């Protein structure tokens with residue numbers, strides 16, 4: 001499981017940072033990529049990665065500000081132009097209004113898609129668990145921005161223990177149907193009377209990963225709730241230390257507030273994005289250094305950077 005950042009800037013694109021988008025690559029887990037936000041130019045950034053647009057099966061939108069959604073019509077249209085590739089349907093999750101934005105853009109531009117889009121819109125009253133599959137559950141909760149905006153908590157279900165085939169062979173179990181039974185947790189008795197207890201040959205289940213991806217927000221308890229024990233918390237850092245007042249006025253956070261959220265939530269790792277173009281490279285090191293005084297395992301991400309989870 002990896003996260004690749006497609007746009008890590010705030011508000012408008014700069015030469016170094018495009019506007020918001022990131023890809024949660026679940027190729028090993030479910031052979032899918034989930035996109036979170038889709039600012040203008042997201043499809044151009046994708047061209048610089050190994051991500052294949054038809055693998056993008058779900059798009060989650062945090063809020064309807066342009067720097068988070070203006071890339072959708074272009075991405076969705078280009079996704080249709082993949083000759084010789086199977087056309088796969090797509091789900092879009094987001095605040096009420098996202099459906100009308102997408103459909104209007106497609107209609108007035110005369111764009112027709114050869115695949116289906118399923119919209120899952122929500123508002124303040126319909127948040128909580130927004131998706132459950134056999135491998136993942138996704139929760140959304142309202143944050144505190146200038147318009148309705150959510151954060152997402154993606155929880156991978158616990159992973160089944162694996163069968164220790166070598167140990168089974170050593171115990172004299174012949175390779176074949178018995179392996180399958182033991183893998184399913186069934187105890188078996190061999191021809192020679194040896195009892196094989198399945199539990200002795202299956203490793204303990206491993207806890208699934210928790211990934212928290214927040215939209216734009218002031219510091220709020222909802223962020224902490226979404227990030228509890230997260231393996232990784234992705235938090236905006238539009239402002240730096242000392243800018244708390246202006247951050248609050250504009251509905252955003254500072255690096256220090258993001259670090260406080262990570263610490264309060266006992267997250268394992270904090271990645272800062274939504275970085276203002278005002279910050280030069282020396283300021284970026286300072287952003288990280290200051291945040292690390294509150295939460296040590298912090299990093300300011302760059303466009304196209306890939307992080308293994």
Ligand SMILES: [Zn+2]
Pocket residue numbers: 063065145216
């Ligand atoms: Zn915003």
